[in-house]
Amino acid sequence: MTTPDAFESLFQPVLVGRVWLKNRLVVPPMGTQFADPSGAVTDRLIAYLVERARGGFGLVIPGYAFIEESMRRGMANQIGAHNDHMIPGLNRLAEALQAGGAKTFLQLCHTGRQADPAMVEGGQPVAPSPVPMGKDGVVPRELTLAEIEDIIEAFGQAARRARDAGFDGVELHGAHGYLLCQFMSEYTNRRADKYGGSFHERMTLPLVLHPLLRHEEHLLLLRRSGSPLVSSAGHWRGRAFPGGRKEELHHRYRGCR
Ligand SMILES: Cc1cc2nc3c(=O)[nH]c(=O)nc-3n(C[C@H](O)[C@H](O)[C@H](O)COP(=O)(O)O)c2cc1C
Numbered sequence: 001m002t003t004p005d006a007f008e009s010l011f012q013p014v015l016v017g018r019v020w021l022k023n024r025l026v027v028p029p030m031g032t033q034f035a036d037p038s039g040a041v042t043d044r045l046i047a048y049l050v051e052r053a054r055g056g057f058g059l060v061i062p063g064y065a066f067i068e069e070s071m072r073r074g075m076a077n078q079i080g081a082h083n084d085h086m087i088p089g090l091n092r093l094a095e096a097l098q099a100g101g102a103k104t105f106l107q108l109c110h111t112g113r114q115a116d117p118a119m120v121e122g123g124q125p126v127a128p129s130p131v132p133m134g135k136d137g138v139v140p141r142e143l144t145l146a147e148i149e150d151i152i153e154a155f156g157q158a159a160r161r162a163r164d165a166g167f168d169g170v171e172l173h174g175a176h177g178y179l180l181c182q183f184m185s186e187y188t189n190r191r192a193d194k195y196g197g198s199f200h201e202r203m204t205l206p207l208v209l210h211p212l213l214r215h216e217e218h219l220l221l222l223r224r225s226g227s228p229l230v231s232s233a234g235h236w237r238g239r240a241f242p243g244g245r246k247e248e249l250h251h252r253y254r255g256c257r
Contacts, residue, residue: 017219021058029107031063039080041089046096053100060102064109067158070121081158090165105169106162112179113140129190159213169219
């Protein structure tokens with residue numbers, strides 16, 4: 001098959017950290033709801049993703065996995081990386097993707113204020129600060145320092161499970177308005193402790209996670225939104241949508257990019 005010169009490099013191998021990808025074609029993480037209700041990998045999930053690996057993608061990242069039981073999900077039938085019972089299923093998935101010719105990273109996510117309240121213990125999601133989800137929306141509960149320590153531990157354990165299961169790396173979901181994005185954003189992070197303040201202070205949580213999660217042969221990626229778009233006052237591109245639906249929707253789906 002001939003490819004136009006402009007696309008030639010897409011098909012060249014690339015070294016990412018210490019992991020060689022056979023080409024630069026990536027299936028990005030997309031939640032399929034094909035896990036079972038406990039979070040365990042199913043045959044259906046494996047079959048769906050392996051088809052992409054066999055199709056020739058160099059890297060396949062399954063949809064986001066939750067890291068702890070109590071504040072877990074953005075959606076039902078999400079992949080779980082929250083306890084060791086998940087490891088055998090994750091291992092079957094990783095090995096099937098690798099046998100299909102792809103490398104694979106497990107994306108780890110805490111949804112924070114974007115958790116579905118119906119799926120959260122007590123019905124109130126947690127967040128860096130109690131910034132409501134839009135006009136008349138759910139007000140999340142501010143995380144205590146002890147709870148942030150627990151979340152750091154949960155990310156560390158989930159990354160260890162990904163390694164034990166044979167994934168080539170881990171991707172932290174720091175985009176799309178989820179918890180790590182909420183810490184990085186001046187709109188959703190109003191904390192006065194070490195996790196809030198200037199840009200560098202708002203980066204504290206991802207930076208604390210970095211050495212904890214990074215291991216020699218195991219790659220760590222941070223998926224990050226490109227631009228916050230929403231200012232600390234809730235302005236979007238200079239226009240005010242104070243507490244309004246448009247501003248919130250934008251923040252939720254695009255605002256942290
Ligand atoms: C159904 C669906 C589920 C998604 N789930 C995730 C996810 O779990 N993690 C993530 O980082 N992005 C997720 N995304 C975003 C995609 O990875 C991707 O960034 C988005 O579809 C834009 O792709 P494009 O840049 O090719 O248009 C999802 C997108 C869709 C459509």
